[in-house]
Amino acid sequence: MPTDELTISFLGDPVRVVIVGEIDVDTREQFKAALARTFGSDGDTVLDLSGVPFMDTHSVTSVVHCANRLFAEGGRLIVHRPPPSLRRIFEVLWGGDGGARLYISEKQEERGEHERR
């Protein structure tokens, strides 16, 4: 079924953003607004995509840019259980990583504090 709206939750400290829904041309602005709220956090930010079955190139680009910006600000973006489309787009466009500071986690029970080093 077409989805034209995401469900977005902000949880806890460290910041955990949980997204549910498909991210494409119809929902990308909502998604980008959620990403923008993570800027300024200097610890780990977990972007939980386990409820996202699909992301398009534009939205993956936004994630990469967000990760780079958080890294520059002294933080880190951890993408939790992304859809295959994120992995594929990331691999094809940022193959050798291309400077992208993106961390991907697949743990079943991911908790932000366990990600700290």
Place this chain on the structure above:
Amino acid sequence: MSDADGVHAGLVHEAMLYRDDAEFISGVVGQIRAALDADQPVLVELPGGRGDLVRDALGTDAQRVRFGDMAEDGRNPGRIIPGVMHDFVVGHLDRRVVIVAESTWATRSAPEYAACVEHEALTNLAFAEQQVSILCPYNLTDLPEHAVADAERTHPTLWQHGARRASTAYTEPHAVVDSIAALQPPTPARARRLDYASVSQARHAATEWGRRAGLTEDRLTDLIIAVSEVGGNSVAHTSHGRSLLWWQNDDSLVYEMRDGGHIQDLLAGRVPPPLEAESGRGLLMVNLLCDLVQVKTGPSGTAIRLWMTLPAQAQGQV
């Protein structure tokens, strides 16, 4: 190509016509050695094992050359500029680079062949301002007779029997692209059709049929990314008439996406945007992921065909 006095500015795009391995090697290797002597980076992209011929002929100099398999890297001819050549060119902006690229070979299908002609035409635009020399071998023994005429249309100069000559039939890239689009067969009557309201709807229909026809999960991921990029552009830039059509063509699934828009930029999807750009990678991804992409666009609308090759065990079904 790169001649000793270095008088060339900008792109040199040359077809090299050959009839056997000896002629191929003498033409290609001479130019590569001249480039290496001038300290110019060299990329050799040839189909299958043909790179080995060049490697053997170069001996130890082969270590200074980057090799790639065009049959894999350039399976979709629309991928050659953005996926094969672009990074090599922008990685060496301080000097002229030399690329030997054989895009066209005898076992290319008819639609792939047409896409190769289009690719060769667009090469003249994509690298017009760059210090790059591109040598395109054409095997006249195996290719159809009209390949020489097509090479003449798309290359300002040709190299044959050890001598260079100007093309007598060079044609502006937009005219070549238009002629390729005009030859595209119509959508078959058996095609199924969905007029879609959201990209999500198009994606789900494409997935369902692709899975039933036998695409693997990895290829389905590629497909839904491609469908979403084309559909996303439609939603962002046009207001009506969006439809998805699909059919099977021998060993491939073809998805055609139509809308009422007109793509003005001939290089859309052929040149990667800068790293920091937020958008502009949609059609690029389509070219990088699909096995073949055909674009037909004009004032009355646009149709983009995405070809996905079926795995061998699924061919001939559906």
